[in-house]
Amino acid sequence: MNPLRRELEIVAAWIEPGARVLDLGCGDGLLLDYLVRNKGVAAYGLELDPAKVSRCMERGVNVVHADLDKGIRDFRKDSFDHVILSQALQAVHYPDKLLEEVLRVGQEGIITFPNIGYWRMRLQFMFRGRMPRGPALPYAWYSTPNIRLCTVRDFEHLCSTLGVRIVERRLLDRAHHSHAIMNLAPNLFGEIALYRIRREVT
Amino acid sequence: MVSNLPADSVGLVTQHKAVFEEPLSLDCGQVLPRYELVYETYGALNRDRTNAILVCHALSGSHHAAGYHSEHDRKPGWWETCIGPGKPLDTNRFFIVCVNNLGGCHGSTGPATTNPETGKPYGDDFPVVTVKDWVRSHSRLADRMEIKQWAAVAGGSLGGMQALQWAIDFPQRLRHAIVIAAAPRLSAQNIGFNEVARQAIMADPEFHGGRYYDHNVSPGRGLAVARMLGHITYLSDDAMRAKFGRDLRGKMSYDFDEVDFQVESYLRYQGQQFVQGFDANTYMLMTKALDYFDPAADYGDDLSTALAGIECGTLLISFSSDWRFAPERSVEILRALLDNEKPVSYLEVEATQGHDAFLMPIPRYIEAFSAYMGNVAQECAP
Numbered sequence: 001m002n003p004l005r006r007e008l009e010i011v012a013a014w015i016e017p018g019a020r021v022l023d024l025g026c027g028d029g030l031l032l033d034y035l036v037r038n039k040g041v042a043a044y045g046l047e048l049d050p051a052k053v054s055r056c057m058e059r060g061v062n063v064v065h066a067d068l069d070k071g072i073r074d075f076r077k078d079s080f081d082h083v084i085l086s087q088a089l090q091a092v093h094y095p096d097k098l099l100e101e102v103l104r105v106g107q108e109g110i111i112t113f114p115n116i117g118y119w120r121m122r123l124q125f126m127f128r129g130r131m132p133r134g135p136a137l138p139y140a141w142y143s144t145p146n147i148r149l150c151t152v153r154d155f156e157h158l159c160s161t162l163g164v165r166i167v168e169r170r171l172l173d174r175a176h177h178s179h180a181i182m183n184l185a186p187n188l189f190g191e192i193a194l195y196r197i198r199r200e201v202t
Numbered sequence: 203m204v205s206n207l208p209a210d211s212v213g214l215v216t217q218h219k220a221v222f223e224e225p226l227s228l229d230c231g232q233v234l235p236r237y238e239l240v241y242e243t244y245g246a247l248n249r250d251r252t253n254a255i256l257v258c259h260a261l262s263g264s265h266h267a268a269g270y271h272s273e274h275d276r277k278p279g280w281w282e283t284c285i286g287p288g289k290p291l292d293t294n295r296f297f298i299v300c301v302n303n304l305g306g307c308h309g310s311t312g313p314a315t316t317n318p319e320t321g322k323p324y325g326d327d328f329p330v331v332t333v334k335d336w337v338r339s340h341s342r343l344a345d346r347m348e349i350k351q352w353a354a355v356a357g358g359s360l361g362g363m364q365a366l367q368w369a370i371d372f373p374q375r376l377r378h379a380i381v382i383a384a385a386p387r388l389s390a391q392n393i394g395f396n397e398v399a400r401q402a403i404m405a406d407p408e409f410h411g412g413r414y415y416d417h418n419v420s421p422g423r424g425l426a427v428a429r430m431l432g433h434i435t436y437l438s439d440d441a442m443r444a445k446f447g448r449d450l451r452g453k454m455s456y457d458f459d460e461v462d463f464q465v466e467s468y469l470r471y472q473g474q475q476f477v478q479g480f481d482a483n484t485y486m487l488m489t490k491a492l493d494y495f496d497p498a499a500d501y502g503d504d505l506s507t508a509l510a511g512i513e514c515g516t517l518l519i520s521f522s523s524d525w526r527f528a529p530e531r532s533v534e535i536l537r538a539l540l541d542n543e544k545p546v547s548y549l550e551v552e553a554t555q556g557h558d559a560f561l562m563p564i565p566r567y568i569e570a571f572s573a574y575m576g577n578v579a580q581e582c583a584p
Contacts, residue, residue, distance in 0.1 A: 020543070042543060050566045053549050057517070058573040060580075064536065065549040074537045 006176030008034070010194055011084060011110055014168075015039060019081040022046070022106060024068055024098075025088030029056035036061065046072065069093045072101050080106040089113045090146045099162060099197075108167070109197040115171075117151030117187040135174045136191055152187040159197060167196040207270055210286050211278060212244040212293050215269035217309065220346055226304075226339060229494075232329040235318060239343055240309030241265045241301040244285060245293035247349075253582040254349045255291060256340060256376075257281065257300040258357035258364035261432070261488045262480060264308035267300040268293075281358075283563045290571035295579040296353065304339050305331045305488070307481035314415060314481055326412025331487060333360075333495045337367045341375065353582050354575070356380035358560035359527065360488070363495050366535065370497050373513040378578050380571075382519045383560040385531035386505050386538070387496040392526065395435055396489035399428035403482045412483050425482040426473030433472050438523035438556035505538040515545040517574045519567065521559040522552050547574060 008031050015021060017039045023032050026045025029052075035041045045063045047053050056063035064074070069092050083106030089095050090113050102109040114136035115121075121132035131141040139146065150158075152171075159166055171182040171190030182189045207213050219240050226234045242265050247254055257267050259280065268285035270278050279300075285291045291298055302310040305328060313328040320327075344352070355368040355376045362384030369379040385392075403409060406424030414420050434442075446465040454462055461467045501507040518536055520529035529550045539546040551567045553559040559567070 044540070044546075050549060050551070050570065053547075054566075054570045054573040057547050057549075057570055058576055060577040061547075062515075062545050063547045064540075074533065074540055076541060079540070079543070 007112055007172060007192055007194065008086070010170055010172075011086060011112065012039070014110055014196055015041060015082050017041070020079065021082045021084065022072075022075065022080045023084040023086070024072065024102070025086065025091070026052075026056065026061070026063065026084075028052050029059045029061035029063060031084070031086065032056070032061045033059045068098060071097075072105060075105040077104055078107065082106060082108050082110055084110045086110070086112045087114070090148045090150065092148065095148050095150075096158060096162065099158070099164065103164065103197065103199050107198065109164075109195075111155075111195045111197060113150065113155065113193055114146070115152050115187065115190050115193045116149040117153060118191045119188050120191075122188075134191070152190055152193050155193065155195070159195075163200040165198050165200045167198055169196075170194040206273065210288055211282065212269040212286050214273070215242050215244065215266075215271065215279070217242050217265060219309065220343055222339075222342060222346075224342075226335070226342075228329050228335045229332040230329050234304070234311065234329065237304060237311035237339070238309075238315075239301050239304070239311075239339060241299055241343065242267065242269075242279075243300075244268055244298040245296050247297040248582065251349055252351070253295065253353050253579070254297045254299060254344075254347075256344070256352050256355045256368070257285070257291065257298055258336075258340075258355065258361035258368075259300065259303065260357065260359040260361045261485075261492065262429075262476070263361065264306065265300045265302035265310075266308070267298070280561065283561060283568070284571060290568060290575045291356065292572075292575065292579065295582070296575075299343075299347070299349075301340055301343060303331070303336045303488075305484055305491075307484040312481070313412070313483035313487065323413075323415040325415060325483065328483065328487065330490050330494075332491055333363055333367045334371065336364055336491070337371050340364075340368070341372055344375065350375065352376040354378035354380050354578055356382075357384075358382040359384060359557065360492055360495075363492075367495075367497060369512040369514050369516065370508060373511055376514045377581060378515045378517065378574075379512075380517045380519075380574075381532070381535065382517075382571075383521055383524055383527055383532075383557055384518075384535070385527040386498060386534050388493055389531075393493050395431060396493055399431055399489055400486050402427040402431070403486060406482075409482065412486070414482070420477075421482045422477040425480065425485060426470075426477050428482075428485055429476040429480075430469040430473045433469060435526045436556055436558040438525065438554060440523060440554050441556055444554070505534065506541040509535075509538045509544065510542050512539075512542075512544060516547075517571075518546065518548040519560075519570065520548075520550045521555070521557070521564075521567075522550055523554050524557045524559060526557040 021041045021043040023045040032043045046066045053065045083102045124132040172192040266279040267281045268279040302308045305312045317324045355365040357365045362381040365379040403424040406421030408419040409421040449464040497508045498505040518532045520532035549570045
């Protein structure tokens, strides 16, 4: 088995065997390959980087070369049980539009992103006066693909604005551990945020 | 014998011929009483006969897809970039078969073949064949070769269309369809270009209504013009600008007989070269097969319905500067496969070479094609 990052392990645990899964920004297909082999899911990945598209093909993962900023209109409404957006929400131009698309094509969205409200980020900004960097945000400001950074509170605010229901939230620190303190002040102590979201039942 | 041929080539190859005495019913309603197919093979068929790949050729192609017929050949087969040891269609792992399509002019039964009913070449009596007819004829060759299921059927352009038709017509006889630089059907513009090509051939006084063999002539000028037109549509505007710009051969002649611009010289040369190895009636037939290709037409004009029954995995590749079959055309196929939740992968390769890119060694293209085929090869293992 491929060693999955703790984050991906949590995501994998949220997916039931045989589910239909779409991974937006699937990278080299590691997660999908794991899900196909271990959970027998029917999966597609979307990826913009052609080199990573080839890695997916090598693994035998279904992959579509596409730009998330151009939308996912090629997929029909409700075609998936889960739509995964792992560390990709902050890299698209219109995260709000994409979230709506995620819940159009999928029953459930699984969203993970680096929380810019994490205390170390705040400290860097406050005392060094520089754009924060860290394991979850390794790039310099001028070359980062992460152009739409948000905090846990920002994300949850957007969800309520869009009428999106948060089913579950998990937080991790840089060692990919969860601690009780994170639930006390998630926006301060969570470095990576993971969400399961669904359309609000009206 | 010391060979100067490249190490990553299949080297010297010879063609085979299969004769079919069993009549073949065609889409046009006519029946070919007997026919012959010439083909080449590269690599070795494994014991379980599971590693065979059918390569389908495009408009001007032939069964000679890779390698050389003699040490003196100036050029290898048309898909040398993709077929050979270590290449995407790796002859160390796969057994590759490429057939000259019916109606062709490289040895398979076609318009220059003697019509058994008249004792003269078929000429314009040769029935208009379709992609579906070709696929049916390929399947008979597969039967003959005792290949129950292809590991993949692959092709670019019109060849990709045949791969798609294979997936529709014989869903259980292929595990993968490799559809490169193709479209689910031609646009009005595509058909328009083909019609101009045919008109150029028919306007040649040597055409004689397609019976030029009887007069020992051939409509070379018309065919050359058709090819020149086609060639422009295979290149991109950028590629032509980069290659020729407005470069002159010498001074401007202020005359119509002289060749002024380099691009004119190039196109004339391409036309002349093409005419030496190609038959005008075959060009007419191939363009018609392209025009008529429309698998959705049999399924209420709905491509998703047409592809609902396929059982293979599909690899789709397009090229950014291809305006003959633009990336959006491949995406139409992609969307129809996604509608049916079929296994499919798609890559749009950034390339300046236009439609012809599918014949070229573009690293991203070769990398992806190899990656996909590596996985196909693993499935062939018993």
